Amino acid sequence: MNITTIGTGYVGLVVGACLAETGNEVVCADVDEKKIAGLKKNILPIVEPGLGDLVTRNQAQGRISFTTDVAGAIRKANVVFIAVGTPQDEDGSADLRHVLAVAEMIGQNMTQEMVVVTKSTVPVGTAQKVKETIGRGAKFPFHIVSNPEFLKEGAAVDDFMKPDRVVLGADSDHARSMMAELYAPFVRTGKPIIFMDIPSAEMTKYAANAMLATRITFMNEIANLCERLGANVDLVRKGIGSDSRIGSSFLFPGPGYGGSCFPKDVKALIRTATDAASPMRVLEAVDSTNERQKHRLFEILSSALDGKVKGTTIALWGLAFKPQTDDMREAPALTLIDELLAAGAAVRAHDPEAMHEAKRRLGDRITLAASGYEALQGANALVVVTDWNEYRHPDFARIKNALAKPVVVDGRNLYDPAQMRKLGFTYRSIGRASG
Numbered sequence: 001m002n003i004t005t006i007g008t009g010y011v012g013l014v015v016g017a018c019l020a021e022t023g024n025e026v027v028c029a030d031v032d033e034k035k036i037a038g039l040k041k042n043i044l045p046i047v048e049p050g051l052g053d054l055v056t057r058n059q060a061q062g063r064i065s066f067t068t069d070v071a072g073a074i075r076k077a078n079v080v081f082i083a084v085g086t087p088q089d090e091d092g093s094a095d096l097r098h099v100l101a102v103a104e105m106i107g108q109n110m111t112q113e114m115v116v117v118t119k120s121t122v123p124v125g126t127a128q129k130v131k132e133t134i135g136r137g138a139k140f141p142f143h144i145v146s147n148p149e150f151l152k153e154g155a156a157v158d159d160f161m162k163p164d165r166v167v168l169g170a171d172s173d174h175a176r177s178m179m180a181e182l183y184a185p186f187v188r189t190g191k192p193i194i195f196m197d198i199p200s201a202e203m204t205k206y207a208a209n210a211m212l213a214t215r216i217t218f219m220n221e222i223a224n225l226c227e228r229l230g231a232n233v234d235l236v237r238k239g240i241g242s243d244s245r246i247g248s249s250f251l252f253p254g255p256g257y258g259g260s261c262f263p264k265d266v267k268a269l270i271r272t273a274t275d276a277a278s279p280m281r282v283l284e285a286v287d288s289t290n291e292r293q294k295h296r297l298f299e300i301l302s303s304a305l306d307g308k309v310k311g312t313t314i315a316l317w318g319l320a321f322k323p324q325t326d327d328m329r330e331a332p333a334l335t336l337i338d339e340l341l342a343a344g345a346a347v348r349a350h351d352p353e354a355m356h357e358a359k360r361r362l363g364d365r366i367t368l369a370a371s372g373y374e375a376l377q378g379a380n381a382l383v384v385v386t387d388w389n390e391y392r393h394p395d396f397a398r399i400k401n402a403l404a405k406p407v408v409v410d411g412r413n414l415y416d417p418a419q420m421r422k423l424g425f426t427y428r429s430i431g432r433a434s435g
């Protein structure tokens, strides 16, 4: 098939590369000239395992190309994926400006019967708006599909290639059969394609993210309570996660969820629910509780330093909102850095992949160190913010030697409290007895 993806970010690029890999002719279009110029030379705008190889191989074999000529890319396609951003608007709702601008271009530039697929996360009712917008300019028949994307940053290629399920809301048999054909290579192991009506597909994406955000937040509150009561959240997590009704994923406590999706999608669903006079009280609590959790690391650190944060230097391990990505959107590290700087501390930070992004966002407000150990030089304490593999089993003697005071705040419960105590650290983590 001739596929065009419009928006070549995390989602559009992964979708385009994976569909090219299965033999389709793919054009990835974006208005960001720098991004497209880089991609033409196989330089990726994001860090995502396996994606570089896919782009390089398929570009060399002529199955994927990159362009800023969005109209031209639409003219070539019989299937178009809309994968532009849907950022948070001022009132919390999803800002549909980019989606609808693309829909207008599709209507004006289509040259044949077309299937238009919304990949962006959009509120219920958006497909209808997309349909009306395209319809105003369309000279050919077109079909609308809502195909929410469930990939995780850091494992995006794997998730797209081996999805747990594919959700497809479609308004015609033609659209359903085209999409079934397109996705057939990815569901050969028997994972389901779940066909549904379009509003249900749009809702499924929000419900999934809201559920996951709720699990994380629930565990963060359990952890905070464990800390107060002398229980160990790691044991509680194992104890409940082995219940098949609950399952073990997304039960790790930490400094609050971040990233480009959960915060904005939770807020957008709250807005949708309020507008529909069906408020979601649980989700409102999730949103505000998560905001509070983002301040936990600073509170724990401050208490470990007896409130004396001013004038200290704090080493941070991890800046990305999670491992295997350089994405710092809504990252808990940003909240912590703001609080540390406001309290008069200096920050020395390291991240295996997000250094460029940190430089772009923070400039000279913090010092970026070439390695985790270099970040420790002259620091009064270490805070582990992101659970990158390379921070999981460090040389503790080296940490202790480098730190002016042996204080470690572990925001991801990577280390063993008893061992840290034995090694002479003042050790704090989330939801476990203090060291």
Ligand SMILES: NC(=O)c1ccc[n+]([C@@H]2O[C@H](COP(=O)([O-])OP(=O)(O)OC[C@H]3O[C@@H](n4cnc5c(N)ncnc54)[C@H](O)[C@@H]3O)[C@@H](O)[C@H]2O)c1
Residues within 6 Å of the ligand: 006, 007, 008, 009, 010, 011, 012, 029, 030, 031, 032, 035, 070, 083, 084, 085, 086, 098, 101, 102, 119, 120, 121, 122, 149, 150, 151, 152, 153, 260, 261
């Ligand atoms: N990032 C994720 O993990 C993830 C997962 C599932 C769903 N989503 C959803 O997918 C959508 C895209 O997310 P993302 O993370 O890929 O965003 P992103 O910001 O990485 O990429 C969006 C791209 O769209 C481009 N763009 C904006 N307006 C355009 C236009 N008019 N024409 C062409 N290109 C345009 C931007 O330049 C940018 O490159 C969002 O709705 C998001 O909620 C994201």
